[in-house]
Amino acid sequence: MGDEWRIGHRVTRRGFLKLAGAMAGSALLGAFPRLSFGAPSRDVVRIGVIGPLTDFTGRDILRAAQIAAEEINAAGGILGRPVQIFPADSEGVPEKAVPAFQQLVVRDRVHAVVGGFRSGAVLAIVPYVPRFRVPFIITGAASPDIMKPVGENYSAYKYLFRAWVNSTRQALSLALVCRDILRKQAGFTRFALDAENLKWARDYADALKEKFREYGLDLVYETYHDPAITDFTPIFKAAMASKAQVLLQVISNQAGYIIVKQWWDQRVPLALVGNNNPSYLISSFWRDTEGKCMYELSAYTRAPLSPKSLPFWSKFERRYGETPFYTGTGAYDAVYLIKTAAERAKSLDSEALVAALEKIDYMGVIGRIRFDEIHEAITGPDDVPVTYGQWLGPKRKVPIWPEKFALAKYQIPPWVK
Amino acid sequence: MDTVLSILVFGLATSGIYALMSVGVALVYGVGRIINFAHGAFYTLGAYLTYLYATRLGLGWWISSFLSIVSVAIFAVLIDLLLIDPVRDDEIVVWILTFALAFATREALVLLLGARPYSIPAFAPGSISIMGQAIAAQRMLIVVVSALAICALWIFLYKSRIGKAIRAVALNRTGAHLVGIPVRMMYAMVMAISASLAAVAGIVISPISVMTPDMGLQPLLLAFTIVILGGIGSLRGSLIASLIVGYAGALVSFLWSPELVTLMALVIVFAVLIVRPTGLFGVAVERA
Numbered sequence: 001m002g003d004e005w006r007i008g009h010r011v012t013r014r015g016f017l018k019l020a021g022a023m024a025g026s027a028l029l030g031a032f033p034r035l036s037f038g039a040p041s042r043d044v045v046r047i048g049v050i051g052p053l054t055d056f057t058g059r060d061i062l063r064a065a066q067i068a069a070e071e072i073n074a075a076g077g078i079l080g081r082p083v084q085i086f087p088a089d090s091e092g093v094p095e096k097a098v099p100a101f102q103q104l105v106v107r108d109r110v111h112a113v114v115g116g117f118r119s120g121a122v123l124a125i126v127p128y129v130p131r132f133r134v135p136f137i138i139t140g141a142a143s144p145d146i147m148k149p150v151g152e153n154y155s156a157y158k159y160l161f162r163a164w165v166n167s168t169r170q171a172l173s174l175a176l177v178c179r180d181i182l183r184k185q186a187g188f189t190r191f192a193l194d195a196e197n198l199k200w201a202r203d204y205a206d207a208l209k210e211k212f213r214e215y216g217l218d219l220v221y222e223t224y225h226d227p228a229i230t231d232f233t234p235i236f237k238a239a240m241a242s243k244a245q246v247l248l249q250v251i252s253n254q255a256g257y258i259i260v261k262q263w264w265d266q267r268v269p270l271a272l273v274g275n276n277n278p279s280y281l282i283s284s285f286w287r288d289t290e291g292k293c294m295y296e297l298s299a300y301t302r303a304p305l306s307p308k309s310l311p312f313w314s315k316f317e318r319r320y321g322e323t324p325f326y327t328g329t330g331a332y333d334a335v336y337l338i339k340t341a342a343e344r345a346k347s348l349d350s351e352a353l354v355a356a357l358e359k360i361d362y363m364g365v366i367g368r369i370r371f372d373e374i375h376e377a378i379t380g381p382d383d384v385p386v387t388y389g390q391w392l393g394p395k396r397k398v399p400i401w402p403e404k405f406a407l408a409k410y411q412i413p414p415w416v417k
Numbered sequence: 418m419d420t421v422l423s424i425l426v427f428g429l430a431t432s433g434i435y436a437l438m439s440v441g442v443a444l445v446y447g448v449g450r451i452i453n454f455a456h457g458a459f460y461t462l463g464a465y466l467t468y469l470y471a472t473r474l475g476l477g478w479w480i481s482s483f484l485s486i487v488s489v490a491i492f493a494v495l496i497d498l499l500l501i502d503p504v505r506d507d508e509i510v511v512w513i514l515t516f517a518l519a520f521a522t523r524e525a526l527v528l529l530l531g532a533r534p535y536s537i538p539a540f541a542p543g544s545i546s547i548m549g550q551a552i553a554a555q556r557m558l559i560v561v562v563s564a565l566a567i568c569a570l571w572i573f574l575y576k577s578r579i580g581k582a583i584r585a586v587a588l589n590r591t592g593a594h595l596v597g598i599p600v601r602m603m604y605a606m607v608m609a610i611s612a613s614l615a616a617v618a619g620i621v622i623s624p625i626s627v628m629t630p631d632m633g634l635q636p637l638l639l640a641f642t643i644v645i646l647g648g649i650g651s652l653r654g655s656l657i658a659s660l661i662v663g664y665a666g667a668l669v670s671f672l673w674s675p676e677l678v679t680l681m682a683l684v685i686v687f688a689v690l691i692v693r694p695t696g697l698f699g700v701a702v703e704r705a
Contacts, residue, residue: 054527054531055533056531056533059531197676223674223676224676225675225676226675226676226678226679228635229675230622230626230635231427231431231625231626231670231675233423233427233670234423234427234667234670234671234674234675235675237420237423237671238671241420254534254627254629257534257536257627258625258626258627261536261624261625261626261627262553262625265539265543265544265551265553265555265625266544266551266552266553267544267551278534281533284533288534288535288536288627289536290536290538290539
């Protein structure tokens with residue numbers, strides 16, 4: 001081998017050992033968060049939790065599932081057997097999600113799996129569902145494509161359920177907010193759309209635009225940003241140049257903090273409305289944005305969707321000092337869905353669980369949960385609603401929509417004409 | 418006019434952050450011959466330590482920032498003396514080592530503080546009205562702080578005895594050693610300066626952005642891009658390349674789409690490297 005292949009100095013034995021040590025060290029560091037302990041027992045009901053567990057989106061899936069498991073165990077378990085939660089970190093990316101799911105099914109031999117966040121990660125798991133045949137109740141990922149296989153090849157994919165609202169139906173909710181609150185009440189007629197350039201957000205934007213056409217709403221500007229964006233100023237300027245009055249945001253990551261802070265700092269003369277996942281963190285978003293989220297109107301807030309909603313929120317907040325992210329509220333219900341289905345079926349067999357879940361009618365924290373023919377939770381004010389709240393003070397994201405849960409009228413930010 | 422002013426301010430603030438990051442990378446390479454993948458970790462630590470000093474120790478935000486910069490500098494010196502120095506001549510080992518350090522910092526932050534975003538309040542709160550347009554005061558502060566930091570670095574390198582010694586090491590390590598310059602200490606000094614600049618960048622950007630364990634990754638990649646464009650090891654080249662990339666990014670963002678900024682930076686780099694493979698000021702060692 002010629003010298004041209006050498007980089008720098010000759011690699012000596014000592015150098016090689018150092019290199020190997022450094023690589024082993026970094027590999028160990030990478031593996032550390034994924035270590036889990038405890039062998040599966042045949043006497044327990046094993047429920048897998050999957051999600052990006054070091055991130056709040058996945059962390060709250062685990063926290064809420066643990067609360068549910070503790071409550072169920074205190075009340076006698078499922079079919080008289082205690083519940084045990086098995087976590088697996090998907091890191092929210094496809095290449096980690098598949099081995100994490102395999103770990104739950106093959107090593108931990110779970111009876112069912114709950115959670116899943118980031119549509120890309122969950123879509124990577126979907127092809128493995130027919131092979132593993134374990135019920136998987138999704139409580140985070142929102143792409144409608146995830147559930148399509150249930151309709152296309154029912155017998156293979158019937159194990160998939162979603163106890164949350166898909167992005168198409170979330171978009172429908174935003175379109176209704178634009179029609180009923182922003183146009184009818186506030187008098188806004190021109191809307192701009194800024195969505196992150198991710199699959200779920202693209203799906204969301206497509207569905208939103210369709211509803212806008214149906215409702216005669218005027219979308220004057222649309223753009224899609226890199227999820228790693230750090231400055232929204234050019235988007236604000238372009239939206240303003242298009243004479244928009246409202247900026248609709250579709251954001252699921254930390255950019256949700258950035259847009260709110262920059263919107264406030266620059267007193268951008270656009271009402272800020274939409275889907276902003278960090279704004280779902282009711283207990284901390286105000287603090288983390290220094291109150292700059294004031295007047296933002298966005299999806300998901302604490303509201304009495306069922307008699308179970310507020311007690312769960314309070315319990316979660318007492319225990320963890322924070323309110324639950326939406327993936328958590330769904331995961332709490334998902335564990336109870338498994339309990340209810342197992343007790344109706346009197347079995348933990350996958351086929352029996354699926355059959356029972358299809359017939360379920362359960363009042364949970366996120367509302368009344370029933371599944372349609374492709375196993376999506378039925379949505380709407382009387383089923384699983386999408387709520388919209390406006391920030392009007394610290395920890396005060398006041399429900400504004402749907403009317404059934406509204407506690408205040410929408411307030412136009414004072415600097416928006 | 419509105420757009421022109423936006424591009425001016427936006428471009429200058431962005432260039433300032435790029436300059437703080439890329440000059441540090443160029444300095445460490447120019448003097449120590451090290452490609453430091455942990456440079457983004459200094460940026461991240463600068464912001465996180467400021468937050469921790471202020472919220473856990475109850476110190477003021479300005480004092481916390483100062484302590485954070487000092488802490489990051491000490492951390493960088495320790496890394497240089499204890500970890501890098503023993504393997505300095507093995508380039509591959511240094512690459513892996515600094516990469517592992519960056520990774521370890523990220524993992525440590527996730528384990529200790531979780532992956533949730535944190536925030537630093539604006540050092541310059543509110544907004545400034547320029548020609549009827551509201552511009553966040555923090556953004557103007559970024560411009561001022563970046564300019565002051567770069568000027569201070571220049572004065573230090575070209576006017577002080579230590580600065581001259583650092584440049585001597587960059588020119589000829591053996592020669593510097595023979596005339597009695599403590600070469601090893603100069604490497605550590607350069608690492609401290611470089612890390613401090615990165616920490617300053619992380620601190621001033623956080624109030625208008627957000628802190629996450631991964632926040633250093635994108636600035637690190639952009640810093641390497643800029644250093645390649647400016648000519649590896651050239652401080653002047655890095656500074657000018659920062660302005661080019663910063664303003665080109667502002668133009669693309671405001672006139673087309675912010676999504677095209679990274680692509681645009683790479684197109685500029687490819688174009689320059691085709692015409693001038695050593696970069697704009699391409700010399701192995703800064704001689705200006």
